[in-house]
Amino acid sequence: MSRQDERARQEFTTEAEELLDSLARDLTELEAKGSSVRPDVINNIFREVHSLKGLAGMLGFTDVAELAHVLEDLLDSLRMGRVAVTPELTDILSDSHETLTRYVGAMQDEGLALPDAEPLLHRIQKIMQAPAQPDLDPIEEIDVEEQTRRSLTEYEEHRLRENIRSGANIYSVSVTYDFSNFDDRLRALTAELNDSGEVISTLPAMDITGGGGISFRLLYGTSLAEAELATRAGSDAAIKSLRKPRPEVPAGVPIEEEELSLRSMSSTVRVDISKLDHVMNIVGELIVERTRMEMIARSLQSTETRPVARELMRVSRSLGRKLEELQKSVIDTRLVPISQLYARVSRAARKLARELGKEVEIVTRGSETELDKLTVEELADPLMHLIRNALDHGIETPEERRGAGKPERGNLTMEAYQKGSSVVLDIRDDGRGIDPSRVRKRAVQRGLVGQDEQLSVERAVELLFMPGFSTAEQISEISGRGVGLDVVRNNIHDLKGTIEVISGDSGGTTFRIVLPITLAILQALIVRSSSENYAFPLTSVDELVRIGARDIRTVEGREVFFLRDDNVPLLRLSDAFGIEGAGEVRDEASRRWFVVVTSSGDRKAGIMVDEVLRQQEIVIKPVGERLRSIAGIAGATEIGESEVILVVDAASLVGAFGDRARGLRRQSRIGGAA
Amino acid sequence: MKILVVEDSTSMRAYLTTMIEGGDDGLEIVEAGSGFEALKVLPHHTFQAILTDINMPDINGLELVSFLKNHPVYRSIPIMVISTESSEEDRKRAAALGAEEYLVKPFEVSDLLSRLQRLLGVQS
Numbered sequence: 001m002s003r004q005d006e007r008a009r010q011e012f013t014t015e016a017e018e019l020l021d022s023l024a025r026d027l028t029e030l031e032a033k034g035s036s037v038r039p040d041v042i043n044n045i046f047r048e049v050h051s052l053k054g055l056a057g058m059l060g061f062t063d064v065a066e067l068a069h070v071l072e073d074l075l076d077s078l079r080m081g082r083v084a085v086t087p088e089l090t091d092i093l094s095d096s097h098e099t100l101t102r103y104v105g106a107m108q109d110e111g112l113a114l115p116d117a118e119p120l121l122h123r124i125q126k127i128m129q130a131p132a133q134p135d136l137d138p139i140e141e142i143d144v145e146e147q148t149r150r151s152l153t154e155y156e157e158h159r160l161r162e163n164i165r166s167g168a169n170i171y172s173v174s175v176t177y178d179f180s181n182f183d184d185r186l187r188a189l190t191a192e193l194n195d196s197g198e199v200i201s202t203l204p205a206m207d208i209t210g211g212g213g214i215s216f217r218l219l220y221g222t223s224l225a226e227a228e229l230a231t232r233a234g235s236d237a238a239i240k241s242l243r244k245p246r247p248e249v250p251a252g253v254p255i256e257e258e259e260l261s262l263r264s265m266s267s268t269v270r271v272d273i274s275k276l277d278h279v280m281n282i283v284g285e286l287i288v289e290r291t292r293m294e295m296i297a298r299s300l301q302s303t304e305t306r307p308v309a310r311e312l313m314r315v316s317r318s319l320g321r322k323l324e325e326l327q328k329s330v331i332d333t334r335l336v337p338i339s340q341l342y343a344r345v346s347r348a349a350r351k352l353a354r355e356l357g358k359e360v361e362i363v364t365r366g367s368e369t370e371l372d373k374l375t376v377e378e379l380a381d382p383l384m385h386l387i388r389n390a391l392d393h394g395i396e397t398p399e400e401r402r403g404a405g406k407p408e409r410g411n412l413t414m415e416a417y418q419k420g421s422s423v424v425l426d427i428r429d430d431g432r433g434i435d436p437s438r439v440r441k442r443a444v445q446r447g448l449v450g451q452d453e454q455l456s457v458e459r460a461v462e463l464l465f466m467p468g469f470s471t472a473e474q475i476s477e478i479s480g481r482g483v484g485l486d487v488v489r490n491n492i493h494d495l496k497g498t499i500e501v502i503s504g505d506s507g508g509t510t511f512r513i514v515l516p517i518t519l520a521i522l523q524a525l526i527v528r529s530s531s532e533n534y535a536f537p538l539t540s541v542d543e544l545v546r547i548g549a550r551d552i553r554t555v556e557g558r559e560v561f562f563l564r565d566d567n568v569p570l571l572r573l574s575d576a577f578g579i580e581g582a583g584e585v586r587d588e589a590s591r592r593w594f595v596v597v598t599s600s601g602d603r604k605a606g607i608m609v610d611e612v613l614r615q616q617e618i619v620i621k622p623v624g625e626r627l628r629s630i631a632g633i634a635g636a637t638e639i640g641e642s643e644v645i646l647v648v649d650a651a652s653l654v655g656a657f658g659d660r661a662r663g664l665r666r667q668s669r670i671g672g673a674a
Numbered sequence: 675m676k677i678l679v680v681e682d683s684t685s686m687r688a689y690l691t692t693m694i695e696g697g698d699d700g701l702e703i704v705e706a707g708s709g710f711e712a713l714k715v716l717p718h719h720t721f722q723a724i725l726t727d728i729n730m731p732d733i734n735g736l737e738l739v740s741f742l743k744n745h746p747v748y749r750s751i752p753i754m755v756i757s758t759e760s761s762e763e764d765r766k767r768a769a770a771l772g773a774e775e776y777l778v779k780p781f782e783v784s785d786l787l788s789r790l791q792r793l794l795g796v797q798s
Contacts, residue, residue, distance in 0.1 A: 008692065011685040050729055051683055054758055057780025065780065072758075152741035152769060153728065154763045179717070183710040183732070202733045204713055204741040214713060337704065 009107075014270065016104045019055075020097065023048040024343045027093055031350060035085040039159065039198070045093070046075040046155075052100065064103045067117045068211050070091045071096050077128060080158045088455050092123050094347050112539040138164040142243040145172065148203050148219055156201045156219075163221030164243075171229060173218040176207055182214050190218070192232055197222025274374055283327050284521065285638070290319025290320050291616070310344065331518045334374075335616050338416045338425070339367035341376050341383065349387045349412065356391055359409040365385060366416035371423050373520040375495050379425075379515070382491040386427050386511050387412065389485075394431030394509050406430070406507075421517055428510040434501065436460040461501040465489050493651055495519065496539045523617045524647065525611040527596065527638060530574040533645045534609070535618055535637055536596055540650040542604070545595045546613065561595065561606060568597065572608045576632060576653055577646075598650040605654040620647050631656035675794070676702050676719050679724040680712040680738065681756070686779075690725065690756075690786070697787040707735035713741075721751050723793050725777075728757045728764050736767055743772035752793045757779075 026045045030037050053068035074092070077083040099115045106112040116326075138161050139149075152160065165169060173193070177185045190199050201219040222229065230239055293316045300309035342364040353360040371379075395410035402408055413428045439460040443449045448463060455463075465485045492499045497515035516522075516539065524535040525544075551561045552570060558568040595606035620635040632653030636646050677694065681687040684707070691703040704719055706712040710732045712724075724742065728735035735755055741750045754775035755768040765776050775793045777786060 008685070008689050011688060015683060015685040016725040046694065047729055050758060054683070054686060057758075058686070060780075069759075147740060147744065150767065151736045153734055153736055153767070154761075156734075179714075183714065186710070187732075203737050204709075204733060206745055 007057060012059050013104065013107050014272075015040075015054050016052060016107070018270075019048045019052050019233055020101050020104060021340065021343075023052075023097055023100075025339075027090070027097055029094070030085065031090045031347060032247070039079070039162070042075070042079045043155065046072065046079050049075055056103075059107065061103065061107060063114060063117060064100060067096065067099060067120065070121055074124050074128055078157075079155060079500065081162065083127065089127060089400050091351055091354070092120065092127065095120055096124075097347075120230040122613065131220065133512045137161070142170050143169075144219065144242060145217070148172070148201060148217060151203050152201055152219075159198065159200050160219065160221070160547070164202065166221075168197065168223060169225070170242040171220045171222070171226070172238075172240045172242055173220050173233055174215060175218075175233075175236060176211070176213050176215040178213045182216075186216055189233065189237070192219055193218070193222070196224055196232070198599065235548065237327055261519045271333070273334070276330065279330050279620070280334075280521075281619060283323065283330055285321075287323055287327065287508065287617065287619070290316060290323055291639070293319070300613065319489055327521065331372075331521075334372050334518060335370035336373045336376055337367060338369045338371055338376065338423075338495075339364075341379055342367050342414065344380060345387060345414075348384060349391065352388065353391050353395075357397060358391060358395055360395055361409055361411050362390060363413040363669040364415075366414065369416040369423055370416055370517070371515065374519060375515055378495055379513075381413075382488040382513075383425075383427070385485075390427065390429040390509065392432065394433070396432055398434070404432075418517070419514075422514050423517055425513040425515070426510055427513070430508040433507045433509050434460060434464070439463055461627050464501065465664075496522070498539075522620060524637070525596070525614060525615055526571075526613040526645070527594065528611040528613055529572075529609040532574075532579060533613065533614075533639070533643065534648060535639070535645055535647045536598075536607075537634070537647065540598050542597045542599055545597060545606070546592060547595055547608075548592045549589050563597065563606070566604065568604050568606050568641065570595065570606045570608055571654065573648070576607075596650070598654060607648075607650065607653070618647065675700055675722045676704060676714065677790075678704050678712060678719070678724045679708060679710065679720045680706045680724065680730070680735070682707055682730045684729060686727075693783050693786060694790065697783065697790075709735075709738045712738060716748065719778065723752050723790065725754045725756060725790075728755055728761055728768065736764060736771060739768050739771045739773050754789060754793050 023045060024160075026041050026048065030045065031042050035043075049068050049072050053072055056062075056064035056068055071093075074083065074089075078085070078089070083089065099120060102112070102115045109567065137348055141164055144160075160170070167230070175186070175189065186202070190202070191200050198221045199218050200221055201640075203217045203219075205215045205217060207215055209394065220229075226234070226239060226241055230237070233239060294313065297309045297312040297316060300306070300312070316593045344615075346362045346364055349360075349362050353362075358614055372469055390412055395412065396404065396406075398408040401410065405411050412429045414428070415426045415428070417424055436455045436459075438457045441648075442452060443455070443463050448466065489499050492515070495515055496519060497513055499511060499513045502510040502512060523538040525538060525541055527534050527536060545563065547561055550560050552563070555567055560567040561570055562568075563574055579580065593608045593610065594612045597604060597606050599605070616639060618637040620637055632649055634647045634649035636644050637647050679687060679690050687705050687707065691705060694701055695703055696777060703714055703777075703782075706715055706722070709730055712726070713733075725737045726738055727792060733741075735757070739753055739755065742751065752775065753768075753773040754777055755765060755773045756777045756779060757765050757768075758779045765778075768776065775789050777789055
């Protein structure tokens, strides 16, 4: 493939993704509003699929093109009123969106399997086999100008028929505008008219007044009387009624008070996220450079250089403020509203609820809350998993709910809000909640707790996050996919976030996910161990404890220390990375350490380091192949004085070195003795 | 020779431009992302041909064709409408309004170029 073709292919794919996003939004509205949805929403859906088909065809993706083609026929029937909006139809559209999304994914990544569209094609054909309804052409009832009539597309003709059928008044509205700003003025007029009717067609013509402007003839359906319309359209509009209004019918096209989408007027630029990453990296490096500048200033504290140092410090501070501003605006450009995610998951959730025979109202709140684009992408899977759990295990069937004195219709609420530099996302259902006795039964079966052990709600929740743990009586079609809450927790950890469960006594379950707004810059703890410095992302640090040699005990051959009620296993950072302590203190008895307490899943562990230097902002950079394969390393970062240090991935470190560290330590002792 | 390409899809527009300019050195493309934009650029150039999509916001391809073919100055510019196979009815209407040529998406570049040559021949 030539570079030109490759570039075209990339642009097509990007546009296809955007179309799929808009399609998801419009489908959500269609599902929510049902048959009372505004006609332009259906028309948008049609146009999005239509454009997708065009793109897929150009790329040679015949499968996508074929599905889009059949889908387009269906949508055409829908917008022409030959097919009705039913749950079956919205399901088909939703499944089609999913299939198309997977196809587009496969365009970029050849390793992905292509979905099978055959069953969908059958469903679409079936729903379209409903008999057509022939009737008289209502357009005969009005007197449209010949040129307007001939310029109508098939769809516009249908909308005209629908307007006539509904009893609306049909007008021809003619305006002439100056050439310099006709587009703005016409869009304003169209928006104004669409508030109380439907502009069916816009036909441009030469300036009929003979001036240097341009004229337009709008075909307009509305419940407004001619005098009212004249007021709204303004004095420079010429209005002509194309038919006598039927006085006995309270005419009207149902129009909702909603802002019109003026997408073509938006002034946005599409940018590849990797370009933003690059800018972000440079900003990060500049921040590091600024730190170095301050260090230099500090080193110039002798009497003769003090004025220079002061000036340098002042410049450095002001540079720091500007950099902070720059960093904030770069981060801002990466942020997208969580509504993108809501649109996708709520459609899937509604469909799932129907499949499970449950009546559930899906509520989303705080949809304007913003998060890093990458986080939003990566959040879809874990969020869907939680929703699946809530719908499958949490919310009861209508019968069960009636029996429990609850309303038959369950509720699943997703609520997002910003809290400092984090975003909190609550996923709340009003189902049966987490029952410690059921968790206990299962845990005993799996040998995780003793027969007689009592379980607190907190402990039950911890058990839920254990690998492979599930309380479902039977592995159901929906939740039984071999993925447990432990995977959800890992996904959230990968995004540097946390997840916890709040199981209220009033029933129901709330999962609370807390995520940093962006992954680009991290707060880190800089520590020293065996003369080497390391950075711990603060999100992985539960607390910091100081211990002495006598606090360390050995339980079952493993070093632990006592933290409140628990024995917490210890791990020496120098052991973990196999570093021989250069100037290791021989007299261990009087030695003191800092312990970075971290948790992985439900396991706590302490990582012993010699010193804690400071807290600082870092930008993680990827490390080379050789280091990447070592567990416990998240990347590298520069922390001033051109010093590059490793960033510790505490969770994987504890997981991988829990056992190995002991072996290493024993070995090194033997080695030392020899 | 200048050609006006009216198409609301950015990537399709860029593709058309690349393919046409790459296919013949003598052709220069002016792009318009909507019917309104097309109306705005028309007075500033002398076009030898116009390629337009049918399904577009603001004003659609048929309305644009209707305008052009009823205009004393622009009526002689040959027009090619670009549409998908499902818009056959609309394509017929475009032909009835006076559009000289059509192209169905997806198309082969060679098809695009040969139809464009035919279109340019119409005028001479």
